[in-house]
Ligand code: HEM
């Protein structure tokens with residue numbers, strides 16, 4: 172079959188990447204479960220992860236090559252945009268599930284365990300000593316699940332991190348302005364600064380985790396406060412990692428001169444993603460750290 | 463609806479050959495075919511499990527299988543039918559039909575399309591492997607019901623639960639990518655002149671379904687992720703001892719779960735809205751009200767989830783809110799049923815197999831809708847909940863609803879797909895046996911359910927014996943009549959009376975302007991729609 176691109180539509184050639192993707196994902200999850208179950212790294216997991224890396228590298232290389240060869244028309248560009256926007260929306264909903272869990276725990280679960288609503292007897296019979304205060308620094312069954320000694324303050328590291336992420340959203344926008352005017356120097360410089368800010372964020376986040384674990388007793392298994400704290404900040408951190416990786420790729424491509432002022436969807440997609448990660452952080456900062 | 467002014471398709475129909483055609487496909491028809499065959503295969507796998515369940519329930523007492531195995535059967539039957547049969551079948555139909563119906567050459571993102579499909583065999587391979595291991599005496603397959611409530615699935619779940627969790631993740635990725643693709647296709651690839659309010663209803667229902675998918679599949683991913691961490695990393699989301707709450711699981715699950723049931727029925731509405739006008743030889747009655755009703759149902763589906771949790775415990779204000787909100791859904795649903803009936807009113811109707819399935823759908827789905835209305839009355843649901851009444855309800859809407867529409871859709875469009883007419887006599891046999899068998903298995907469940915027979919239990923009291931025996935006989939009729947369907951489909955792909963372009967006298971829409979079988983690439987240049 173040919174590309175059947177009669178100047179009208181673009182349809183890609185048959186491609187091996189989807190099947191590579193399936194093998195990669197399936198291998199990874201089997202490796203992940205085996206690792207969890209055996210408590211030591213299963214060789215299948217790194218193989219799967221390598222396959223995923225190969226997948227991303229290969230698939231995106233193909234797309235970049237096609238794009239550079241001028242095969243994409245405006246319609247393809249629009250499809251990509253629609254795809255990226257709704258992908259980001261699905262990510263928003265993924266975080267919504269965890270925010271929902273956080274709100275439910277804070278508003279209902281903790282209150283009810285402490286006898287709120289019509290749960291006076293539950294409280295009396297199960298854990299009469301439990302007090303419904305958020306952050307939960309004494310769990311209902313504190314012997315089995317020791318609570319953290321203190322809560323993570325909103326000032327200090329998290330505040331610095333908020334500033335860093337907000338700043339990085341600005342820098343990526345400045346880089347985009349540079350790109351739109353075909354000014355490559357500011358593009359590369361501001362993009363590099365954005366990458367740097369992302370990396371600093373991650374380092375500080377790691378430091379925060381380190382303090383939480385070693386000094387505050389705030390761990391993943393320290394009850395509902397630790398659970399919601401780490402699942403939300405953890406998945407956010409993972410997204411910052413992905414975002415930073417994507418920014419690095421954009422930086423390399425900018426240096427190579429892949430983008431022009433009117434054709435740089437990849438850059439925009441990454442910028443959207445970066446803003447999304449930023450907005451999620453604001454929600455986190457307000458509801459996990461601050462209020 | 464939409465008429466073609468000018469159309470010229472050049473078909474240079476050289477398809478890729480060999481296994482590579484399927485593995486590396488970027489063609490919406492080939493991918494659609496794979497989805498449909500995958501769903502068909504899973505239909506028989508899940509169906510076999512249903513027959514194991516029904517055989518065990520043929521008479522009171524434990525006879526055929528161990529209770530532990532029975533639990534695995536109910537769980538996997540539910541999971542496979544929902545995620546492996548109904549959803550992939552509808553995506554398959556969307557793949558085949560949406561590009562043809564809107565005048566596009568293919569889906570907007572063909573490579574991603576293929577990935578969406580190929581993830582499914584991976585996910586279900588993992589899931590079914592856990593059952594095979596269990597049958598070989600190595601651990602247990604998931605056994606906590608398709609709703610996998612915590613703590614049954616967290617504290618008490620078997621080791622295979624972790625594989626199950628990741629397989630759900632993979633299914634979710636597949637669904638999300640499929641949905642994004644459908645949205646991009648519909649937004650971006652409509653032929654000139656095909657405005658939104660000219661789109662066939664099937665396209666509309668899928669458009670809205672795709673949004674539902676993007677909104678709730680990530681929530682499902684979230685809830686299984688919390689299960690994973692609760693099981694393995696000591697988090698306390700669903701553990702009251704750590705300040706969490708098992709009821710939280712149900713809220714998050716049903717926030718996904720209720721929209722999910724509409725994900726499985728909206729495309730069915732779409733299919734019926736294509737078939738009924740064709741065989742009534744009239745335009746659909748109330749086109750725009752159909753569109754708005756679909757959108758309202760989709761919106762309402764997000765704010766009614768706790769009608770699954772009336773007996774779990776909620777503040778009374780919550781019970782009342784969810785009761786009244788759920789009742790609202792009956793309104794747009796009623797609009798749809800009214801429109802289908804009005805479309806048939808004074809139409810010149812004929813009753814080919816697709817039409818039989820569509821009319822069967824309207825009757826039987828409506829029965830399921832009514833029982834839904836009964837159950838959404840919170841105080842009454844205290845009696846119905848977790849009994850066979852629920853099982854009756856959702857099998858009316860899913861088996862004789864969603865599955866009926868899929869069968870109808872296959873008969874309706876298979877002449878376009880293969881270029882051959884199916885065997886009408888066999889089709890009618892299939893319809894009547896399925897309808898009789900289906901009602902025989904599911905109708906008695908209302909009675910035993912009202913009388914209090916609990917669901918998901920391998921044994922029951924003596925007074926339920928007759929109805930259960932009847933249901934089992936019905937189930938086997940239902941099950942084995944699907945072999946007629948299989949035979950008919952295979953036979954049609956192999957040959958038969960040649961189909962015309964239009965296939966059906968009353969057919970209307972772009973797909974019927976293409977030759978039968980439709981060329982490998984649907985519209986290589988866009989048709990102009992008036
Ligand atoms: C008129 C619209 C409907 C209403 C008012 C309604 C209402 C309900 C209620 C209140 C329940 C919970 C009963 C209980 O567990 O005690 C329920 C269960 C269920 N409904 Fe519906 N329903 C409607 C339509 C549908 C449709 C269209 C589908 C799917 C296509 C569906 C699928 C299900 C399923 C699968 C369950 C059982 C879930 C489980 O516990 O395993 N329903 N419905």
Ligand SMILES: [Cu+2]
Nearest residue numbers: 720723769770
């Ligand atoms: Cu529901």
